[in-house]
Amino acid sequence: MEAAVVSVSQGAIGAVLAKLGGLLAGEYTLLKEARGEIMFLKAELESMRVFLERMSEAEEEPDKQAKCWANEVRDLSYGIEDSVDEFMLLVESQSNCELHGFKGFIYRSINLLTTINTRHKVAKEFRGLKRRVMEVSERRVRYKIDDAVSNPNNTTIDIRLLALYADTAGLVGIDGPRDELIRLMACEEGGSAQQMKVLSIVGFGGLGKTTLANQIYHKQKPQYQCHAFVSVSQKPNIRMILRRMLSQVGYVAPDGTNTEIWAEDELINALRKFLKNKRYLIVIDDIWDETTWNVIRCAFPKNMDGSMIITTTRINNVATACCCNQQGYVYQMKSLSNEDSRKLFFKRVFGSEHACPMYLEEVSAQILKRCGGMPLAIVTISSLLASERSKVKEHWVHVMNSLGPNFELNPTLEGMRQILSLSYINLPHYLKTCMLYLGMYPEDYIIWKNDLVRQWVAQGFVSKAQGQYPEDVAEGYFNELVNRGIIQPVDTDHNNEVLSCRLHDMMLDLIIHKCREENFITATDDIQDMIGLSDKVRRLSLYLDGIIDGTILETTQLSQVRALARFGNSAYAPPLEVQASPSFKS
Template structure:
């Protein structure tokens, strides 16, 4: 009974993938073009199979997810029917044949029909490949995977709260903000027209994101374009680069589908777009220097006075962001006694 349930959920995917692998063996003597199409189908269907498995473990899947899963299952049955028909045809024509003149005639006819069969299956797999691509593109358009991977429980994003906190509710932010703004403006170790990277360092809860956001609010009007993105412990680099590209004002051509871009394409496009602009970017909550090393590649070192602020809990990461300029690493301090009292009274009495 369990096997029936699994089949109903996953369609024909389990057996279909095994059959596609078998078609790639020497037994079926497929043309190179047909083999390429089968390899493409196999790779796409493996991804869809993983989606169906993920769907089967969800308690309350979204209606859009269920619809797409149904489409994938029906597609798997159609492809399996075509594969079964071809395999039976080849196996039947490979059975023993009589000897002599009659056998010669039958072998000759078998050769002709086999060629026709293989041409037919090449065309059929080409059509199936088109269908699979259409289903995959539909998933990309409606972002089904994003919906499936969304957790059921709601977590509070502290960085999001810090970004949208009201300025009037902040205590002890003016001093650090003005100090960093002055550091960003002065010549120091790097001329004002060169790109400068600053890092705000401190353990969780000290207000790194809040400070970076205050500087961002105050200065962003002085730059051609700006962006504020969060990295986190498990960064999705491609998503981060795409967000930056969107926030700085990039607009893709109508015939360009950026959904299919990889990290290198986003980096290249960002670098080109920002080359002649004065930009201000905040990269919040970096946990690993390797993440910064990749993101950093997207920012051209043009002589337009651009600025980047990073925030991190880890001092070594902060220093890595600022390369050889340790003076650009700002260590967060705890509130003074006066600011602590002000914060206490504000929270308790509202003033």
């Protein structure tokens, strides 16, 4: 995960460089010495950022010594950013207090002495920061960090992938199982023809369960009066799931009724009553435990109108539980055949299943063997290889060796994480931090492009481009992530431009894993997890429901938070007040 350290450090430097530039260009009165120290810090950090970019573009992962140095740069950048923010806060608090008359004269006299004292303390603070920067730079030379950087691996985006995405991402090999299951669940004769049925699709993450359920859903829903497709995830919000179902099946609440405050039993009763004499099709995607299913199934009345429920899960016991009390069928998801694997792989890389050059045939077969017929793995690797305009065999061999030899025999979360990591490692440096920032959003959340690109700009992740607004540059970043198959399009406009996206749960798992390892984002759905955190929280994502005890985090240091995202229906806001440090106080 060393590449994540480098990207996090780059992102930290980008934010502090912008603030140092603002400090020099703004209306702040600084001693000449302090201004010189700030100019030195800015120049030195610029040099470090360029070096980190080279490190992130290296073909090989940096060693542990380089990782340690990158961590030090990150913490140094955070420290400088905190000092700049505290100084700005102090100056603004002093300038906002305007008194007139004799009291005003006394205040201005005291303030003059205080301001002079503050400027000297600012100069002293930045002298200390300069010493830290020089120590970090000297350590880079002393331990020969530059030797960890090999030749950069520059890649070019293949714009054909945007058009191919909807046709190839998980759809190869789906028609057969889809039509087979539709036939299987359709009873032509007998008293059970109109009985409610349950189809449970089970299999390892990345096999295409959601894609298959979605294909059945869209092909069959014209035959039903009501239909809904909802995702559950590992830590389900039952009330939100039930509200989404109510909305999708067409329920309209009476005037003056607020379903947001309904309890679970009220939502279940409303669904049962609405669906009672209707033919409905409901997909419950990604169920992780029997208890969740036992609650959700209470919302479905057992009528004789030919209704159907489809569930997906990774756990066999859960799949069995979904079918045990009604007429049902458990379908064990299969990996793609060799033929379908080749079709999916070559269409994404070359645009045609017959366009692979002879010199890449053998290594392609080895790559496909190691992907084990898993659509997510094939899509991820083929997107990576398609991004190279020149198809160099040596790089394909390097990718093949990176996959590990045992994944096709024993697919595990760590193995899939290793495959998905290749997408991250081979991103240009300017996209890596943007990808990690997606960890701010909860599982199955629909992310709107306009919201995301503005956050990237505000966080300082977007490089300046002559003649372009930062938002336009950030939008290009978004399109590249779609192009590479890292984020999945949800909504598009009439020009096929992607307006919103979501993350596959295994891609989000990878991002959260990296963010947690490098203290890039702290995300939680339980406020108790925040108590006693040893690391400074820089970006905080909360997914909370209900009433939260506001005293829980009173002793937790959160003044260093630079980004806060809140999800769920709780109105709780954590204490983020910033106070000037003792070094700046008079």
